[in-house]
Amino acid sequence: MARFAGGKAPFLRSVDQGGQDTKKIMRDFLIGLIPVILFAWYKNGIQVYINGDCTIWEMLYPLAFILLGGIISMLMEGLVFVITDKETRSLKAIMQKINLSFAVVPGLLIALILPMYTPIWVLVFGCFMGTVVGKMLFGGFGHNIFNPALVGYLAIGFTFSGLIGNSGGYLNPSEVLVDSYAGATPLGTLAMFKTISWDTLVAPYGTLWNFFLGTIPGSLGETSALAILVSFIWLSARKVIKWSTPVIYVGTVFILSWIIGIASGDSGLWFPSYSILSGGLMFGAVFMATEPVTTPKNPLGKIIYALLLGVLTVLFRMIGNYPEGVATSLIVMNIFTIPVDQVTAEIRANGITKKTWVKAAVMLLIILGIGFYAVTKSVNTYTIFVGFFGGVM
Amino acid sequence: MILRKAKGKHIDGRKQMSRCQPLQEYLNPSHVYLPLVHQNAVLKRVVEVGDDILVGQVVAEREGFGAMPFHASVSGKVSAVKKVWHASGKMVEAIEIENDNLNRLSESIKPETNVDNLTREQLIKKMQDAGLCGMGGASFPTYVKYQTKSPIDTIIINDVECEPYLTCDCLLSQTFPEKVLKGLKYFMKAANATKGVIAIKYYNRNVIDLFNSLLPNYPGIAIQEMKDIYPAGWEKYIVEQVSGKTYDKLPSEAGVIVNNAATAVAFSDMVENNIPLISRVITITGEGIKQPQNFLVPIGTKVAELIAKTGGYVDNLDPAKSWYIAGGPMTGRAILIDDLIVDYPLGSVIVMPMPEEKDHPECLGCGRCSDVCPVFLTPTSIKSAYERKDIAAIGKLNAMKCMGCGLCSYVCPSHVEITDFVAKAKDMYRKGAK
Numbered sequence: 001m002a003r004f005a006g007g008k009a010p011f012l013r014s015v016d017q018g019g020q021d022t023k024k025i026m027r028d029f030l031i032g033l034i035p036v037i038l039f040a041w042y043k044n045g046i047q048v049y050i051n052g053d054c055t056i057w058e059m060l061y062p063l064a065f066i067l068l069g070g071i072i073s074m075l076m077e078g079l080v081f082v083i084t085d086k087e088t089r090s091l092k093a094i095m096q097k098i099n100l101s102f103a104v105v106p107g108l109l110i111a112l113i114l115p116m117y118t119p120i121w122v123l124v125f126g127c128f129m130g131t132v133v134g135k136m137l138f139g140g141f142g143h144n145i146f147n148p149a150l151v152g153y154l155a156i157g158f159t160f161s162g163l164i165g166n167s168g169g170y171l172n173p174s175e176v177l178v179d180s181y182a183g184a185t186p187l188g189t190l191a192m193f194k195t196i197s198w199d200t201l202v203a204p205y206g207t208l209w210n211f212f213l214g215t216i217p218g219s220l221g222e223t224s225a226l227a228i229l230v231s232f233i234w235l236s237a238r239k240v241i242k243w244s245t246p247v248i249y250v251g252t253v254f255i256l257s258w259i260i261g262i263a264s265g266d267s268g269l270w271f272p273s274y275s276i277l278s279g280g281l282m283f284g285a286v287f288m289a290t291e292p293v294t295t296p297k298n299p300l301g302k303i304i305y306a307l308l309l310g311v312l313t314v315l316f317r318m319i320g321n322y323p324e325g326v327a328t329s330l331i332v333m334n335i336f337t338i339p340v341d342q343v344t345a346e347i348r349a350n351g352i353t354k355k356t357w358v359k360a361a362v363m364l365l366i367i368l369g370i371g372f373y374a375v376t377k378s379v380n381t382y383t384i385f386v387g388f389f390g391g392v393m
Numbered sequence: 394m395i396l397r398k399a400k401g402k403h404i405d406g407r408k409q410m411s412r413c414q415p416l417q418e419y420l421n422p423s424h425v426y427l428p429l430v431h432q433n434a435v436l437k438r439v440v441e442v443g444d445d446i447l448v449g450q451v452v453a454e455r456e457g458f459g460a461m462p463f464h465a466s467v468s469g470k471v472s473a474v475k476k477v478w479h480a481s482g483k484m485v486e487a488i489e490i491e492n493d494n495l496n497r498l499s500e501s502i503k504p505e506t507n508v509d510n511l512t513r514e515q516l517i518k519k520m521q522d523a524g525l526c527g528m529g530g531a532s533f534p535t536y537v538k539y540q541t542k543s544p545i546d547t548i549i550i551n552d553v554e555c556e557p558y559l560t561c562d563c564l565l566s567q568t569f570p571e572k573v574l575k576g577l578k579y580f581m582k583a584a585n586a587t588k589g590v591i592a593i594k595y596y597n598r599n600v601i602d603l604f605n606s607l608l609p610n611y612p613g614i615a616i617q618e619m620k621d622i623y624p625a626g627w628e629k630y631i632v633e634q635v636s637g638k639t640y641d642k643l644p645s646e647a648g649v650i651v652n653n654a655a656t657a658v659a660f661s662d663m664v665e666n667n668i669p670l671i672s673r674v675i676t677i678t679g680e681g682i683k684q685p686q687n688f689l690v691p692i693g694t695k696v697a698e699l700i701a702k703t704g705g706y707v708d709n710l711d712p713a714k715s716w717y718i719a720g721g722p723m724t725g726r727a728i729l730i731d732d733l734i735v736d737y738p739l740g741s742v743i744v745m746p747m748p749e750e751k752d753h754p755e756c757l758g759c760g761r762c763s764d765v766c767p768v769f770l771t772p773t774s775i776k777s778a779y780e781r782k783d784i785a786a787i788g789k790l791n792a793m794k795c796m797g798c799g800l801c802s803y804v805c806p807s808h809v810e811i812t813d814f815v816a817k818a819k820d821m822y823r824k825g826a827k
Contacts, residue, residue, distance in 0.1 A: 003730060004744075007716050009813075011723075011727070011743075022757050142756050298760055345771035348770075
């Protein structure tokens with residue numbers, strides 16, 4: 001009579017059969033960042049060097065800056081482990097813990113959404129706010145409510161945005177020499193002039209093709225839609241992210257901006273295209289709106305979440321004081337992840353029944369309401385016909 | 394409805410291990426142990442220690458809901474009433490019968506003379522008297538299904554066997570295809586149904602061909618080929634695939650009754666020869682078994698004897714680091730000791746080494762579990778509701794719909810025991826709701 005081990009059903013796990021485990025998912029996520037990192041390096045380093053606007057050492061700076069972000073946040077997380085847990089004093093134990101909590105990710109993301117000439121100590125501050133405050137204080141990987149990278153980014157934005165502008169900001173050495181750049185970034189221009197016209201918004205930067213390729217001013221990782229698209233295809237093919245979330249998010253922004261464009265008297269497709277190609281929308285949609293820990297877990301919730309993100313982004317972008325609406329809307333939606341998840345889980349489990357239709361209707365009304373408000377309000381802001389919708393909003 | 398389409402998941406079946414071997418008979422163990430428990434009911438014993446027992450003699454009775462008799466599977470003497478390990482993972486009382494190897498049949502076992510003239514009521518009476526219960530796993534008394542008031546038009550034989558490793562139904566239908574079809578014919582008669590469907594996975598070509606060659610003699614019966622996904626053998630999924638209809642609680646709401654293939658084989662013996670339910674096919678398989686095999690055995694046989702008969706465990710098996718699973722690998726139960734008895738619903742025993750212990754990261758919230766859930770639950774939400782002991786939320790999240798298929802744990806990249814959490818949440822809800 002042999003005695004056997006206990007265990008819980010099911011006794012087969014895809015993880016044990018070479019299926020996707022969390023480590024592989026995070027590894028594939030890091031691989032997905034490579035096209036973006038390489039493009040950032042090409043645009044802000046190699047290209048500038050070829051133009052003869054910097055030395056060979058300065059050429060390496062963008063790459064070093066991005067990698068530094070990852071290293072800083074790993075160091076900080078290791079420090080937190082040493083301070084909080086008396087048993088992890090050996091280097092091996094710390095490395096194991098850092099490995100399991102994927103410390104490198106937030107730092108890399110923070111560096112990628114910062115402009116190139118951010119002072120290093122500001123980057124350190126961002127990594128501190130992101131990994132320590134945004135992640136570790138909530139209980140570490142899997143427990144954080146807010147996307148750590150966004151916490152770091154917004155902390156920098158609220159405190160040191162002027163400083164970044166003074167030290168060079170968004171323009172790389174080649175771009176500084178171009179006179180036609182009115183605002184620092186295309187979205188900065190939109191926020192400054194509050195008009196929808198090709199001449200002020202797109203013409204200074206060339207054509208929309210440049211927006212797609214990413215040869216416009218902006219923070220390190222966000223400018224190239226092409227590089228992000230490559231990452232998107234890789235990440236979706238590896239099933240690291242759900243393809244639907246970025247598509248719905250970007251699609252919502254596209255459609256709402258189109259409506260705004262039409263209502264303001266310009267029905268061309270260039271304005272919605274400009275809206276989705278400029279700023280951090282693509283980057284946020286692919287790398288942050290899909291971040292698993294801080295977004296809803298069930299498929300219906302993910303769709304609602306993406307819709308709300310799109311609506312809020314348009315609202316913040318068109319009406320808000322800051323040029324960028326993506327980061328703010330992501331952080332706001334992080335707060336609403338738990339209720340959205342709860343409500344959509346109930347709706348999905350029960351179907352639309354007597355019990356759930358009120359909740360479903362309320363959710364739909366919120367989306368439509370914010371969307372309608374964003375559109376009318378921004379139309380009133382941008383249109384020359386004052387009081388387009390009677391000025392009620 | 395959009396976002397509510399269950400897709401299932403392909404799981405490597407690993408069935409070839411036990412499938413290439415023919416079905417073996419092991420009809421005369423030295424002792425059999427008839428458990429005095431059925432589903433959750435305790436049976437009333439009607440024989441005493443020392444009694445002489447014939448094959449097919451009633452030894453115990455279930456009372457109340459699902460009342461039916463249980464029969465001796467060998468002839469001989471009742472030598473003791475003692476506790477034995479059971480597939481439920483507990484020790485239960487069982488009647489020990491010492492086999493005299495004479496196979497003396499009880500008088501009731503005789504060929505039926507007028508098979509074709511049996512009425513619906515007579516057939517249902519036969520099911521009850523012969524103690525027929527579902528042999529797919531739940532062991533639900535079959536006659537209760539057929540006493541339904543709703544009109545039944547289709548009988549489905551579940552020959553899908555979507556659990557990995559298991560091949561008992563496949564080998565049974567390969568060995569007795571005629572009996573499966575006959576059983577289905579009698580089932581159709583017992584429910585006044587006009588249509589019979591055998592649901593089977595598409596890759597079991599040889600079995601499908603066998604059935605097809607016999608089908609001309611059985612009007613109204615068709616084969617439905619199923620995809621190779623888990624849980625394709627789930628009752629609701631089969632009914633949906635076959636009839637396009639869905640139901641809330643019982644398949645009879647959709648005019649359908651689903652029976653396992655093994656139940657059909659047993660029923661055809663019952664109708665034609667009045668043999669009660671005294672034997673079943675069991676798969677002994679897993680990486681820990683030298684030569685995996687299927688056995689036709691009397692109920693109450695010790696599994697340890699069967700394992701010895703296959704050639705025993707592989708040489709380097711460390712029992713303390715292996716699982717000994719009663720039932721399929723997805724829904725079965727780890728038993729701590731290999732001294733188990735064969736019961737009606739026990740389709741297989743799997744011995745496999747435990748995977749290596751590793752550190753697993755936290756749940757990252759990827760939502761794969763809710764993607765694969767065939768009943769559209771969100772296991773992570775149920776888990777958090779369970780952790781904060783929010784019984785109302787567990788109810789709202791419809792956790793009771795979970796049938797424990799195990800897919801959520803299977804796909805989890807962080808190795809969270811999420812199926813177990815949902816099961817605990819269900820327990821909590823059941824207690825709280827009372």
